[in-house]
Amino acid sequence: MGVEVAIEDLTDHFTPPPMDIVYHRQLVEGVSKRRRELDDTLRGASDRWRLERFLVIDHVILRIALLELIDELAPPAVVIAEAVKLGAKYGSEDSASFINGVLETLNVQLRNSV
Numbered sequence: 001m002g003v004e005v006a007i008e009d010l011t012d013h014f015t016p017p018p019m020d021i022v023y024h025r026q027l028v029e030g031v032s033k034r035r036r037e038l039d040d041t042l043r044g045a046s047d048r049w050r051l052e053r054f055l056v057i058d059h060v061i062l063r064i065a066l067l068e069l070i071d072e073l074a075p076p077a078v079v080i081a082e083a084v085k086l087g088a089k090y091g092s093e094d095s096a097s098f099i100n101g102v103l104e105t106l107n108v109q110l111r112n113s114v
Helices: 003-013 018-033 035-047 057-068 076-090 094-113
Strands: none
Touching: 018 035, 018 057, 035 057, 035 094, 057 076, 057 094, 076 094
């Protein structure tokens, strides 16, 4: 799915404020362009799980949140809390804790690498 199609699909189902559309576009474009980098980083933080075993929704949430963490688009606590909420709402009963664990690990790794 292309960036324009994803943004069009989003705005067909929701009416976000114009500033949110800009932010959503930044996330969709960033994940699309940097998918390999994001997945390589996720592999390093989930030593007991291969990416192929992630639920698709968990994988998508993790990619978006990781992009936000790497690019410092929002405070880490906010990024992690929002990702956990999405996992709890749309994932399995284990998604929230899985997403929290992976993102907490990544956040520590990112902060220590600076």
